[in-house]
Amino acid sequence: MQNSLLTKYSSAVPRYTSYPTAPHFHDGVDCGEYAQWLTALTGRERISLYLHIPYCDRLCWFCACHTKHTLKYEPIAIYLESLKKEISAVGALVSRDAVVTAVHFGGGSPTMLRPEDMLDLMAALRAAFRFADDVEISVEMDPNDLDEPRYDALAAIGMTRASLGVQDFHPEVQKAINRIQTFEHTKTVVEAVRARGVHSVNCDILYGLPHQTEATLTETVKDILSLAPDRIALFGYAHVPWMKKHQTMIKEEVLPGLEARFAQMSLAASMLVAAGYEPVGIDHFALPSDRMAIAAREGRLRRNFQGYTDDAAEALIGLGASSIGQLPQGYVQNMPATGEYQRMADAGGLAAVRGVEVSEDDRLRRRVIEEIMCRFTVSFKDLRSEFGDAVDAIISEARAFAQSNQDRICLFEDEHFVITDTGRPFARTIAAVFDSYLSNGKGRHSIAV
Structure with missing residues (x-):
């Protein structure tokens, strides 16, 4: 019965982090329209900020994010100057009565930033926007980027949640996805951020990866549970080589089939629940004391471009190349191409090129x-x-x-x-x-x- 249901209901559909979804955005929403939406914020709204850092010093073949590979820091430094111009321009349009309650640094690899640039970027944000005293600041972290000065800088900007991509710890799986990351290294990162007062740690696990089996996934889940993260995201690998060409490096014949994917997902989920984590939505798990678990129990769970969240902000402002924002009027996306984004930000601050007004x-x-x-x-x-x-x-x-x-x-x-x-x-x-x-x-x- 289960196999027939899998065949019948596992069609290719959106992840629904927005509605309408991104393929239905159009160029009728541009910088002029976006500026009007920003100035229409009354000041009573709570605001979340999302900052996109579209660079990595290694390209993981499973990744579907908008990012580019670089071994030089100069392109990142130049990009940050353009990003600060956009921050200033957007901040000038938003009422100073509006309060920022959450900031999320995503990528790419935000932890590639030099410590002084992390501090400078946060200073630019605080200069442009009014922050709540209890603002939540989350950062997507690549353990391979991190060192003591970066840990200290992340603490200095007020990071409250660390999000670590793990995927799978098995060496054969890691080699197949070009993501070499040992459990010992990951454990060091978790201990370092907790030692600096970070109250929430999230770990991402993927199922459906090349060469992945129930046995390899079981060991990964056991290792993750030994770290006692507050939240765990259990995502299915999305194989979309027509959209992300580097995914062609992953051989389709070594990917688990539909039934194997479902078995992996079910196994990992049952292990997490048995360990005391509460299911949140379709792919998240959280300790009962975690804010997301509490929001789910109280019916306050939300879904946006970061996935599941307890963030109740009425407006999400995206900053940086390809970033998507959600305002009361609709959705807006910045220019995805990094070079063209920088040209637009340098010229006028805003870089919106598409979106949709919601009916x-x-x-x-x-x-x-x-x-x-x-x-x-x-x-x-x-x-x-x-x-x-x-x-x-x-x-x-x-x-x-x-x-x-x-x-x-x-x-x-x-x-x-x-x-x-x-x-x-x-x-x-x-x-x-x-x-x-x-x-x-x-x-x-x-x-x-």
């Missing part, structure tokens, strides 16, 4: 999809209180899908659309039922399991 129907469907992805249930009573009679169309779609589905992956009952335990691994596929854009064929996606 009322988009807002409604976005809420439905987020409820499915975060809580596995949709309350039509709650939706109706916010969206009124427009919910009737969604109710009809939900009832029709639930009644036609013979596999009981979802149910329609008592003004609720409920994803069953059987259906939870296929939440992305179920969410896609409510995606009115998907049928137009724009964009190619990874499989849902």
